[in-house]
Each structure stands twice: as C-alpha cells, then as structure tokens.
Amino acid sequence: MTQISRRTLLAATAAAPLIRPARAQGKPIRIGVMNDQSGPYRDIAGMASVSGVRLAVQEMAGSVGAEVLFADHQNKPDVGAGIARQWFDRDGVDLIMDVNTSSVALAVNQVCKEKDRAYINVGAATTDLTGPQCTPVTVHWSYDTWMLARSTGGAVAQAGGDSWYFLTADYVFGQQLQRDTTGFVTRSGGKVLGASAYPFPGTTDFSSFLISAQASGAKVLGLANAGTDTVNSIKQAVEFGLTRQMKIAALLMYISDVHGLGLETAQGLYMTESFYWDLNDRTRAFSERFKALYPGARPNMDNAGCYAGALHYLKAAKDMGVAAAQASGAAAVARMKAMPTMDDAFGAARIREDGLTLFPTYLFQVKTPAESRGPWDYLKVVVTTPAEQAWKPLAESGCPLVRL
C-alpha cells in the first residue's frame, strides 16, 4: 500500500502545472469563479454559483467563447489574494467572479485593480467595494449591507421592533451590516441595547451569546451573519426558546438557508433578496435552465447574480471585441457600465458609476408549512422596493471615482 500511495502522490505533485503557459492571441475569455466551497458559505455560493456562470457561458457560446475555472478561497484573505494573483499571472484569467466573504472580496479587489482585470463581485456584502475602495474594474451585483439593512432592518424596526441586540460575525461584513442596520434602527426611533461579536469562521456554538441577548431585554435579535452561521444561530435560538420573547431579524438570509432550516423552524422570518425564482415567468424559466446544470436546488440571489453578471460581461465583450475586453479590465467594465443590463433573473437594470448594480429588491416573509405548495415554494413578497430607493444614494457612496 505504501508503495502505491507514495508513487501516486509523487505523480500527483509532479504533474502540478507550475510552468507558465505562453498566452496566445485569440484565446477564449477565461472566467475564474472564486468562493467558499468547503466552509460555512459553501451552500449559498460554492458550486451553485459556478453553475450560474457556466449557464451564462453556455448561453453566449454562439457569439463569445469562454471557459470557467473555479477555486476555494477557504474564507482566508491571503489565500484569495494568492489565487487571484496566480490566475492573472499564470492562468490568463480575464474576469474574477463571485468572491463571497467580504474580507476576501476586498483583498481580491486590490489585486484586480493592480492587474487591470475585471472583477464582478456578487457574494460579498461590504459597501466598501463601491465606496471608499471602489475601483474602475469592480462591479458589485445582487446585494450589499446597506440594502439589506434598509429592507429587513427598516421593515422590522417600523413594525415595532424598537430595541435590538446584535449577534455579529466579527469581520468587515458583520461589522458593516450591524453598523448600517443600527443607522436605520436609530433613525426610526429605536435603540440598540448590545451586541455580541463572535470569531469567524469556526464558531458553531452560539449559546452564550444567545443568553446575553436574552438577558438584554431587547425585542429583536439582529443576526449580522450569513450561511451556516445564520442557520445554526436560528436553530439554537429556537431550541433556547428565545423566539418566545424576541423576534429574529436575519439580516442576510438566502433561500438556500430556508431550505436548510426547514419551514417548521424558519416560518414567519423576514428576509431580503434581490431575486426569487418564483417572481415571474422569466425567473421561473431561468431557474429551470439553472436546474439542468445544478440539479436539486433553486438558485438564490448569489447564484443568479453570478449568471447575470457573467452574461453582462460577455455581452460587453462581444460588443467591444473579445481582445479589447481581455486587454483591459477597466475598459471592459466601462463598457458594462455604459450598456443597460438585461437578463431573465433581474430584468432591466443599470450599473452606476461606482460599480453598484441597481435593480428592485424584495422583502420576503417565509411561508408557513401550510402555505407552501411544494418544494422550494418558501417565500412570499411583502414589500417591493424600487431600484431608486433600494440602494445607498450616490451622494453617500464615498467612492473616489464619483464626481458630483
């Protein structure tokens, strides 16, 4: 056994493609999808988001040739920045997509700016991507902390939730989500009684934080976290009987999380997404096509954003010529901003100067098991916020690219 395993091991390492390939002209566009594929965010992004990009590539295959690569950044900024560098220097990647986890997203953002390669961030929430750290190569799709805070936070605060306690993932995403939600809560006359920040990633037991939350006497437990962290904290809050005294506001939740929790536990929760598969005929048609590539699940706003972002980039590349799009990420993104976006998932929209993509957002309530008519029929629309009001005003953007 030892002989064979050692030999295969050696073969595997020797075969590692360390040699730089020369980049020839007329190469197809290469899209690198980087996200969490093994950690707490694997279910919301992972291979489902890769499938979203693949679907866009498939649909554009007639006019623009493209290949899809993917990698796991393990939620570590240094790993993400390393992969990005390697993709650009060695593998000739032209566009990086998704990159959930805000800390990694910001690290990759810098590499893309330095190398002048296009970057469509879908999975990260930080408003810094289109704010102080915005770049000419960056586009932000699907959602950000401001939009979540306004929709879910604002709705819960207006419905009488005037005292809050936050459970926050202790990195840039959680901190900003808490900050932005606090803004909306205080603006509508509420107050924040306390917060527990927990180390990310790696925390699975939230019991001590939930007890502090209970002791604070707040009416609302604001969850400034995501992925399996959200799922675990909701499950544990229900087990602790927290829901009898407090309302849970899951500030970032995806339909995949509802699926993970089950309707029995999740019913009645408010959540915000910019996409739902059952909104209209076009979203339903898109979801059917998505299912062919990624069976067993309906797309969430991250997966759909990966599809729509890639589709728009490929359309822009077709419009300006593939070689020109490959030559400069800034030029490709400038063309993307100049063209209105149009796809089955989000409908018509546009990309603002600071890179933020503007479309309507939806406040959903999770259906009760009785209301649900079948698998993945989980959400009902409570409020639709038009694109002009849903996002942070350009005047507050703080992006150096914006000249007012």
Added chain:
Amino acid sequence: MGVTTVLPRTTAARPFSVFGFSSAQAVAFLLLLAAIVLAPFGIYPVFLMKVLCFALFACAFNLLIGFVGLLSFGHAAYFGMGSYVTAWTAKTWGLTPEIAILLGGLTGGLLGCVFGALAIRRQGLYFAMITLALAQMNYFFCLQAPFTGGEDGIQQVPRGNLFGLISLRSDMAMYVVVAVVFLVFFLLIHRVVHSPFGQVLKAIRENEPRATSLGYRTDDYKLIAFVLSTFIAGIAGGTKALVFGIATLTDVNYAMSGEVVLMNLLGGMGTIFGPVIGAGIIQWTENALAGAGAWVTVTQGVIFVACVLMFRRGVVGEIAALIKRPL
C-alpha cells in the same frame, strides 16, 4: 520527539572548507544558488517567493530544533508578528521595505526574548507546551487588537521602493530582494551553526548537563539561539507580508507552527539544506492540491506519517546518510 544526529562528529582537520562549507555542502549550495537564479525564468515567481519565505522560516526553526534540540511549538507567533509589524509600518508609516522588514524581524526577536526567557526554564515537552500556550495568547491578541484588522487582516500593503529608490512593483524585482534576504540569512544561520557558539549549541543538544559541567551557562546559550531564530522568523514573515501585500491571522495560527515542524521533519532537521527542501515540498503540495480544499491537510498528514515510517531523517538527511557526508 528525538532528534537524530547526522551531523559531523568533528569539524577538525577538514580538508576543504569555504565559509564553513564542506565539499559536499559547497556543491549543494551551488546547486541551490543555481536553482534560485534560474527558477524564476521557468516557474511562477510569486510561488517561488512564497517558497523562499517559508524556507527561511523553516531554516530559522531548524536552528532551534536541529542544532539546540529545542522543539518550539509556537513559531508562528514570531513569523506572524513580524508579518503584521512589517505590513503595518509599510502601510501606515510608509516605511521603505528594508526598514519595514527589519522592524518585523526585531519584533519577532523581541517577542522571542520575552517568550524564550519564560520557556527555556523548562525542558522537552513542557518547553513545547509553554511556547504553544504563549503563541496561542499571541494569536488571540492578534485577533482582538485593532491594528491587525482581525479577520480581515492588514490589506493593501504596498511593496514600496527599496531604499526609497527601486520600485518593487514588478514580481522580478521583488524576487531579487526576497532571494537576497533568503541567502543572507541562510548563510548567517550556516555561519552561526559552524562557529564555536554553534559547537556549544550542539553540545547542549547532545548532553545539556555535560555542557553545564564544562562551565557553559546553557540557559544563556539557549536564549540567544532562541532570539536569533525568532528574529529570522520575523524577517521571513515580514518578507512574506510584502510579497503578497497582506498580513492575516493565517500567519499567527497554530497550524502555521505545525507546518514549519513538518517542513523540517520532511526535509531533514539538523541539516543545513533540509528545511529548504522541506519547505519546497510542502508548498508544492499545497499549490498542486489548492483545488482540493481540506484535502491538503489530509495529504500533509499522509506525508508526515510516510516520512516518520520510511525516512525518519528526512529527504536531505537520508541523502546525507547515503553519501556519508553532512549536508
């Protein structure tokens, strides 16, 4: 963990010696030099810089485990703090890279001075456990301290201009700097090991009570070796921070402490060239298996078991035993 001896029993009456290199070592060094010069033309330079940073880190660690017989299980603390301080000073104060790296090294050395003074009072497993405990305390400090940026790390660290003159933006320019830093400290370690001071260190490794009975204040020698090792670990961490433009918790995590032990075991501790080879192998597997996620750790575990079962002296150690010459 026992330290196997593959080193020369005596250094007297050596027929050939340049800078303390025996003939076999001189050949190995020339090969290493040739590899460092030629590799960037075929292999991705950023990957090579990473290998060199880790090789230097492993060499610093080897100075302790290989030549004093001290198993420090918290070397990530010095590597990581070096990386944080270099990143912070280069970014916030806009210091030039050579000064930032030096400050990183001094931070590692200073931390090593404090931690080392506490830890060398105990021996064997207790020494290892104390260094691990102190490193974990340092980890939580880094997690909470505002200047490290917590989970986000210190991002957007500029590579800056060497001596304020030469821009290091291009990977090749940076590679030259990293290669020079590596070679300087590699040769320094070699020189230290083959100095009279180094002979005393080896005497302590072989039999500490006997070294004491000969009149050496062994605690002082151990502390000096410890501080030297942590200083170089800080230099390695600082250099890595500049290469990647980022300093994060990965560098202070206990996993990093374990990885450097693995590099030494695999390459051959107590040999001059072993840690370099070990670092190369570990980084190569990590790179090749990057797509496999958690399987990297599993593979490293398998390599570790295979190494302990089949070639306990490590790659270079086994070669040295084969040609019956120290490497």
